[in-house]
Amino acid sequence: MTSTEQQPFLSIKDLKVHFSTEDGIVKAVDGLSFDLVRGKTLGIVGESGSGKSVTNLTILGLHNPDSTKVEGSITLDGQELNGAPEKTLEKLRGNKMSMIFQDALTSLSPYHTIGKQIGETYRKHTGCSKQQARARAIEMLTRVGIPQPEVRVDDYPHQFSGGMRQRAMIAMALVCDPELLIADEPTTALDVTVQAQIMDLLKDLQREFGTAIIFITHDLGVIADIADDVLVMYGGRCVERGTKKEVLSNPQHPYTWGLLGSMPSLDHPVDVPLNPIPGAPPSLLNPPSGCRFHPRCAFTEKVEGGLCSSERPLLEIVDGRGSACHLTDEQRRDFFTDLAGSAAN
Template sequence: MTTLPTTEGTPAPTGSDPFLSVRDLRVQFSTEDGIVKAVDGLSFNLERGQTLGIVGESGSGKSVTNLAVLGLHNPKSTTISGEIHLDGQQLTGAREKTLEKLRGNKMAMIFQDALTALSPYYTVGRQIAEPYMKHTGASKREGRQRAIEMLTKVGIPQPNLRVDDYPHQFSGGMRQRAMIAMALVCNPELLIADEPTTALDVTVQAQILDLLKDLQQEFGSAIILITHDLGVVADVADDLLVMYAGRAVERGSVKEILTQPQHPYTWGLLSSMPRLSSDVNEALYPIPGSPPSLLNPPSGCAFNPRCSFPAEVAGGLCTEKRPALPDGRAAACHLSAEQRQTFFTEQIKPRLG
């Protein structure tokens, strides 16, 4: 399992620097209503060839975190602190020219809405070739040939013909494949996939996830897979980071979190998922309430207004003190390990089957 450090303070050195290291990342937006703390003290590591799944509801800080890694936030309205190191290079505070050399080359992103991300005015082939020509100095002819190669790799039929098509001439699944081709055209060492299977049917979802796994084996890329669906990462990710209200609340390997989740929020995510083995009339267990406002988050644990446990079970700490996330396999929760294990075994595990 990839070592994932604590979100509280600077983690202890692990003996060798990880490929991607994020430490105490904080991202704040200035709005007319006040300061939005979109990411509030997040840390994690990612090694080459590994996949980290980041899961959580909309507004939990997943995409904001990865846009900060890529340096895509508007500096006029965004304040970013903490440290982001990619292969030993500091990205936080780096000049735009430095980031431009890295984006699309050493690091790339697959956006969740391919129809919006792809320009309707240019052919798919031109859009795939553009970053390749920019970063390698290749000619237009070489760029076109590279685009055809990448369309072939991602499974687009008749790539020598479809290279001249426009995005609207592609189906949803084909557009997503084209986005993956564009992201991988320069063989990036870090690939960020932001909800890559959103709005795709189940069959196409499986094809896209299998494609990511195959291409990772070929290119050796480190992948961050952002999703709100734990089922999506079950067969793809090595480790999981569960986020809520801008903070990490649980981390561990995929197997550990899916079979022995330790945080009440993770229990809620798992309990609200339908299962193929369940009866069609079986009730689901949605998480009550809504995610908190990041303008004015609740005191103590941000999840406490929606938690299954009354605050007094943890001695009142839930509403008074924000829980830390210790090193290693851990959950940021004031409940004792015994309390959580008992509740999970008696109440949650029967729901999950």
């Protein structure tokens, strides 16, 4: 594709993020690559400890350089971010790229009003006056659906409900009209109704501004609602990538099968038990050899030669679609068909 709109706005190439600890090196992200174009939403899904949040904090440069080794390339609109000076990253953070954190209550300062916290970011990047920053804060609170914004702008975070605090966080993240928005499980602590409102708000704002969004979650139901494309992470690596429809209706990796099997569905009878993935995510201090999912995978014995435990499966992406698994295409079709049939029955 040659149009400017379809060129990657964010490009991650072979990203590795390793932490030095007293116990050894934690390989939090270990060879991750993906692209994101403007106006699209990439959903990154996986269990806790899979490397989702670390990836996105690293994009923003929010890691400790004294204890973190970052390798690979992170380019935003053609500008390399890995190794960029802190002053460069400060100019980009909150301006060209921004983040909505999971817990708004702990992310907002209890000592300052909502309006001051929103306006502070705007003042830093525009150099405007306090009056202009306050007016901008009221405008953003209006945009995210806060009632009586000219009054609530002077409230403190504890005076807001959970849903309103999250809306205030979104207003803060969008106050400078960023071109990249990273949302780190922003609806996890909210009830279903408020969760749907927040997701509708993000979609409306994306249509208005053409923002590229990375949406981090462990919930495939949320992914089904908001994402255009999906990246499934496990043990610091991408194990599957594709469009939302491809990944949810025709998943290729046993880990994705496990995530879908452990999620309740309105299409299944209420008495059908869920099938949680056995075991626990791997230690990234001493990750398993070969495929990192193999200790928990029910299909390892189907692969000849013990490849699952000895050789890392390659992730070959063709037209945005691929998975890292030693199963053959025929085996994947057969096994997933059987699993889907068992769930339906």
